[in-house]
Amino acid sequence: MNMPLHETQLVELVTDVAEALKLPLDLDEALRQITMSAVDSIDGIEYASISVTARGGAIETLAPTDSIATKADELQYELGEGPSLDAAITEPVVQVDDLAADPRWPRYGPQAADLGLSSQLAYHFRAEPHARGALNLYGVEPHVIDAEARLLSEMFAELVAVAMGWSRQQGTMNAALQSHQIIGQAVGILIERYRLDSTRAFAFLVRTSQTGNTKLRTVAEGIVADAIRQAQ
Incomplete structure (x- = not known):
């Protein structure tokens, strides 16, 4: 099971993925x-895949990391x-903490549990001109999806959209990378300043954003700018 990511790891991760999108x-x-x-x-995610819809309503799986992800998708x-x-x-976004017990999908949930799956997180993406779908993330233990998992999952879903619509979204790629780097830096500052773990630091950013009705990136930029001023 993976350890939570901190600021430098998050920036390195985004940079590595970006290399594949050149x-x-x-x-x-x-x-x-x-x-x-x-x-x-x-942390807690064992399998991943991408579901893509077509104009006619058909849906297919791309880039599964394991046959179990394919089986769950096709089911x-x-x-x-x-x-x-x-x-x-x-x-x-759709989050499931216990597939066997969740009543929203009475047929799928128990059969997914039979595959050995307990948690699931699916993020919608839309890519120009016509592609849309979901990034699918599966865990074998229940209740493993936290705020940090949702943050990283959203980032990867954005990267899927950018990859699928690259020819018209190069600017979006650059903006997405810059945005997540700023958020990662702000999380790192909060961890060091207030001795928080990464989940609580991110939750602090989200609460500040919601309370002030301000975009998350704007809050993060303010924290980074304040840290730079204090260091000078």
């Missing part, structure tokens, strides 16, 4: 890099229910 882009390899990096870096397609389908089609 032109000329091999889309299959880029997506594999993203799903493998998600499994390697998100949801076959049954017509599940977190991956909900996130690919309508919901921004």
Whole structure:
């Protein structure tokens, strides 16, 4: 099981994934890099895949890290229910802490548990011009998805969208990387300044953002700028 990431590790991780997204882009390899990096870096996540919808309503799995992820995805397609389908089609994010006990998917949940899965997180993405889908993350233990897992999962979902729509989103890639680096730096500052763990530091950023009705990146930029002023 992986340890929580701190600021320097987060920046290094984003940089490594970005290397796979440089032109000329091999889309299959880029997506594999993203799903493998998600499994390697998100605590409690053992398998990952990407569900992509087509104009006609068909849905397929890309870049699975293991056959179990493929089986779980295909089970949801076959049954017509599940977190991956909900996130690919309508919901921004779907989190499941205990698949066997969750009543939202009465057929899928128990069968996913039979595959050895207990937790699941699915993040919606949309890529120009027409692609949309979900980044699917699976855990074998219940209740392993925390604030840091959600933060990193959102980042990887954004990178999937960028990779799939690269030709029209190069600026988005640069903005996404810069945004997550700033957030990572702010988390690192809070960890050092207030002796918080990474989850609580991120939760502090989120609460400050919500209380002040300010974008998360803006809050992070303020913390980084204040740390620079104090160091001068």
